[in-house]
Amino acid sequence: MGFGGAWNGDALVEGDVARAEAALDAALGAGIAVLDHADIYTLGKAEQAFGALFQRRPSLREQVLLQSKCGIRFADAAGPKRYELSAAHIERSVEASLQRLHTDRLDLLLLHRPDPLMQPAEVAEAFARLHRAGKVRFFGTSNMHAAQLQWLGRHLSLPLVVNQLEMSLAQHDWLEAGTTFNDPQAMASPRAAAWPGTLEHCLAHGVQLQAWGALAQGRLSGRLPADASPAQAKTAALVGRIAQRQGLAPEAVLLAWLMRHPAQIQPVIGTADPARIRACAQATAWEMGREDWYALYEAARGRELP
Template identity: 55%
Template sequence: MSHRALPLNTHFTDIGPLVYGCMALGGDWGGGPLTEADIAQAHAAVEAALDIGVKLFDHADIYRRGKAEAVFGELLKRNPGLRARVRLQSKCGIRFADDVNVGRFDLSAAYIEDSVNGILQRLGVEQIDILLLHRPDALMEPAEVAHAFTRLKAAGKVAHLGVSNMHAGQMGWLQTALSEPLVVNQLELSLAKLDAIDAGTAFNDPQAATRPGAIGWAGTLEYAQRHGVQLQAWGSLAQGRFNDPASSAAAQVVHETAEAHRTTPNAVLLAWLLRHPAGIQPVIGSGNAERIRACADATRIQLSREEWYRLYVTARGERLP
């Protein structure tokens, strides 16, 4: 089986199977200015990602409270040739709590458009390739979102629209108002976060009651495959949960599989996602250049069905129904 890039109907056939998530760039989450150390760390991480073939760089306006985008913008300014080598994706829709308001989600047209203007300013570019709606807004009106996207695309600020953390029903509801297809859905998925896959394998079985997190994702992977929506997996390295082979039975299997393929545990974690027929793109979120490079073999190794299921069943901690 070959590793698929973005579906053909999105016009992103040259991106490749891996994404770099920039949340770890830009220093701390405070409001202070960027430092040279922040810029050096970002440079090392981006170069490591480029070295392993990454072309799509994923941002969000909230990452480091804007500093992740700002530090990437500084890299683009210092290296004018970098923009031609990368595709840029960013997200909006999460608003932090302040002295007056609680933390909330906001997919109103005005907020989407204001957010994109801020994203472009911090990155120092005229257009981003993909805008993702970061979280489902309970007050979302699809026609309002469509209006904002139409205005942004007409102005040359955004090329394509996608979502993040939305299930099949939410994608379908939003799509009814859009004249163009959603191109991406980014959700948490890894050997440590199996809800989207369990939604299918534990369906119509008593296990469904013991895995309540899976219920809401029913049909999401199938919807994406049917409609050509590229699935991206954030948290794909499971926050280091499988680094120590002695920490769990699943971690032991990850390391045994890595040894069998003469590769790293990180590469196995990503290869497990890549093996799925939905063509999932793992998002590498580490800010450590060495750890990023440890993912390089993910696209080289091909897990067998038996290896894939051994990893899955061991990680879920319960036999399949």
């Protein structure tokens, strides 16, 4: 999301391609080989930047799993910001992504957000056509809860293999949903109410969970906002202390916390900085202990568990 320059109609410039190249080289060097795109990122320029890179260095395309998303439309002459998961829009969006990325296939296509007007049978037809044509290998969703996955899944002949959700130490409603389910503390996080069963559905049905916002945009690893809550400040300080003790970057501690969960969550890191990409990869070298894990969880939620 952070590639391709600004979110405006300016043309892609050489510096955007160079930034993508530096980040991808760092990622591959650190063992990270999944690229998360969306048709809307920097209005298509993020995909364009990587497409230009694949044209220059075609072997890079074969070294990565390329995923993109469709379904969000920004306000235009025809209407306001809206979601569209019609068959026509899904297929149009994939064609445009393939062109921008200079590739003949996406390894994964995710439906970016649930569209209240979605007709699952239509989505199924679009998926089947794209798959038959060899344009998309696997399909998944983003920002959908368990019941939506079940409803959609009943119409599809191809499995949903990924669900991408906001999950981090800063956004831990996915845990609150389970830990406070049978306790008055459940009232403290209304957003958790949408979660029950989503984690378990994904685990039970082999749907890979991907976490967006996994670095909490830096808020807990060096970029604490001026108006941070006491819980945020305490969590950031604890992340720093654990990082120092373990000889790791704070970013790696955040990701190690997420990856310690048995769901084997894949963090989607939004950094464009090669040094930070390498720092993130340190997370795979350490399995966090239960005590650190709970200390961080308690600090982030701002009070003791029930």
